[in-house]
Amino acid sequence: MADDNTKQRGRSVVSKAVSLLDAFSLTAPELSLNELAQRTELPLSTAYRLASELVDWGGLERADGAGYRIGLRLWEIGSLSQRATTVRDVALPFMQDLFLATEENVHLAILNGQEALYVEKITGRRSVRVKSRRGGHLPLHATGVGKVLLAYAPPELFDQLVQAGLKRHTPRTIVAPGQLHRALEEVRQTGVAYAREELTPGVLSVAAPVFDAKEQVIAAMAVVLHSTRADLKRLAPAVRCAAISTSRSLREHPLAMNDLAS
Amino acid sequence: MADDNTKQRGRSVVSKAVSLLDAFSLTAPELSLNELAQRTELPLSTAYRLASELVDWGGLERADGAGYRIGLRLWEIGSLSQRATTVRDVALPFMQDLFLATEENVHLAILNGQEALYVEKITGRRSVRVKSRRGGHLPLHATGVGKVLLAYAPPELFDQLVQAGLKRHTPRTIVAPGQLHRALEEVRQTGVAYAREELTPGVLSVAAPVFDAKEQVIAAMAVVLHSTRADLKRLAPAVRCAAISTSRSLREHPLAMNDLAS
Numbered sequence: 001m002a003d004d005n006t007k008q009r010g011r012s013v014v015s016k017a018v019s020l021l022d023a024f025s026l027t028a029p030e031l032s033l034n035e036l037a038q039r040t041e042l043p044l045s046t047a048y049r050l051a052s053e054l055v056d057w058g059g060l061e062r063a064d065g066a067g068y069r070i071g072l073r074l075w076e077i078g079s080l081s082q083r084a085t086t087v088r089d090v091a092l093p094f095m096q097d098l099f100l101a102t103e104e105n106v107h108l109a110i111l112n113g114q115e116a117l118y119v120e121k122i123t124g125r126r127s128v129r130v131k132s133r134r135g136g137h138l139p140l141h142a143t144g145v146g147k148v149l150l151a152y153a154p155p156e157l158f159d160q161l162v163q164a165g166l167k168r169h170t171p172r173t174i175v176a177p178g179q180l181h182r183a184l185e186e187v188r189q190t191g192v193a194y195a196r197e198e199l200t201p202g203v204l205s206v207a208a209p210v211f212d213a214k215e216q217v218i219a220a221m222a223v224v225l226h227s228t229r230a231d232l233k234r235l236a237p238a239v240r241c242a243a244i245s246t247s248r249s250l251r252e253h254p255l256a257m258n259d260l261a262s
Numbered sequence: 263m264a265d266d267n268t269k270q271r272g273r274s275v276v277s278k279a280v281s282l283l284d285a286f287s288l289t290a291p292e293l294s295l296n297e298l299a300q301r302t303e304l305p306l307s308t309a310y311r312l313a314s315e316l317v318d319w320g321g322l323e324r325a326d327g328a329g330y331r332i333g334l335r336l337w338e339i340g341s342l343s344q345r346a347t348t349v350r351d352v353a354l355p356f357m358q359d360l361f362l363a364t365e366e367n368v369h370l371a372i373l374n375g376q377e378a379l380y381v382e383k384i385t386g387r388r389s390v391r392v393k394s395r396r397g398g399h400l401p402l403h404a405t406g407v408g409k410v411l412l413a414y415a416p417p418e419l420f421d422q423l424v425q426a427g428l429k430r431h432t433p434r435t436i437v438a439p440g441q442l443h444r445a446l447e448e449v450r451q452t453g454v455a456y457a458r459e460e461l462t463p464g465v466l467s468v469a470a471p472v473f474d475a476k477e478q479v480i481a482a483m484a485v486v487l488h489s490t491r492a493d494l495k496r497l498a499p500a501v502r503c504a505a506i507s508t509s510r511s512l513r514e515h516p517l518a519m520n521d522l523a524s
């Protein structure tokens with residue numbers, strides 16, 4: 001077999017197949033067979049054989065050119081992820097209401113490893129263009145939703161982030177651990193997090209925690225807007241209100257997922 | 263090996279692993295190991311071994327009970343599916359605008375096999391509860407978006423649906439092929455499709471086609487509302503307008519996906 005060399009020994013077929021899927025990203029939504037083989041460190045023949053099986057299944061699709069891309073079947077199955085979709089489905093009407101009230105970007109993010117994963121994003125034609133994308137990650141210390149998620153996470157996470165180094169994204173990013181620590185303490189006291197041009201110049205956000213039925217923070221909701229339109233303190237009650245409504249809805253309907261599937 | 267029996271012979275490891283993922287659905291978001299083994303016709307030991315590999319990867323997660331569910335990693339990767347997300351991302355602001363204007367459910371669906379696949383759904387607190395769910399399928403002949411997708415699909419699809427039999431969902435479902443044929447002809451002439459309590463009693467919809475840069479219909483957008491609030495003909499221009507705006511945006515930005523990833 002082509003893959004019977006030292007590097008491949010010990011890798012299972014499943015781990016090879018999923019490494020093909022892992023090769024794709026927001027910045028690389030389409031890959032040629034060569035690129036796939038390179039990124040997965042698989043022999044070309046193995047990459048081709050496994051990619052063909054994934055195409056047969058629908059998890060990969062042939063792109064218009066010569067390459068491959070993620071297939072519709074994976075999107076369908078991924079939509080079943082309860083961690084991403086339960087809170088999203090319960091939150092969506094309240095996010096809509098918040099959007100109706102503000103006409104600004106409304107974001108929902110959950111904690112994923114050491115980053116904020118954006119599970120939903122409501123945006124209007126006049127909303128400011130921002131870096132976040134549904135399915136994308138942004139740093140915890142430089143975003144409103146990230147500060148909320150970090151403030152209510154186990155303290156080890158803060159230590160890990162500090163140890164890895166707080167990356168500066170703009171002149172206003174908080175990179176001093178002590179300053180971030182105080183900011184998070186304020187988030188816990190007030191139930192609101194602000195980010196002021198800390199990731200992108202000209203962009204501000206107000207975020208609030210969403211609690212599940214066990215009173216654990218499972219998500220953060222935020223309004224994200226252009227600095228010229230900003231009156232952050234005035235927006236805070238609206239964001240908190242929508243987050244609290246979502247929390248209450250999750251508490252009242254702990255099986256919301258199944259309920260919504262009807 | 264436990265899976266070295268007649269039934270398993272000829273099934274590759276990849277096909278066995280993806281059959282575990284395929285076992286989950288909107289109505290079965292959580293499955294025990296026994297259920298997984300049964301649904302995939304795999305020996306318990308094989309199902310366990312492959313499920314464990316998928317858990318290590320993040321494609322499956324242990325549920326709170328003893329079972330498994332689809333993992334966050336699959337949701338992340340699925341979000342990269344361009345067929346589901348490109349048109350969704352471009353359409354979303356216009357769907358928002360349509361929601362702002364109507365405060366009713368706004369749906370976006372694409373053709374997937376012989377059904378309509380719902381890729382996005384905007385809903386407010388006062389919107390009527392409907393059967394559709396993001397990631398879910400509904401029949402083409404009984405929904406507004408379905409009629410649009412069917413009207414612009416190759417004629418073979420119509421023949422296949424008729425041959426399979428047009429299922430009656432309510433007393434008002436169109437089940438006569440001739441009647442459906444005439445309805446689709448009208449959709450092509452007017453650019454609008456109506457569904458009047460044809461899937462769910464009390465629910466109406468108005469749908470319009472979304473065209474890609476090659477002037478092919480790639481999606482259908484609809485407003486779905488309660489029959490007591492309905493003035494379908496009055497809503498049609500708003501739905502068409504949002505669909506046309508989306509089509510223009512897709513035409514102007516054929517690489518919208520990459521653009522939005524920035």
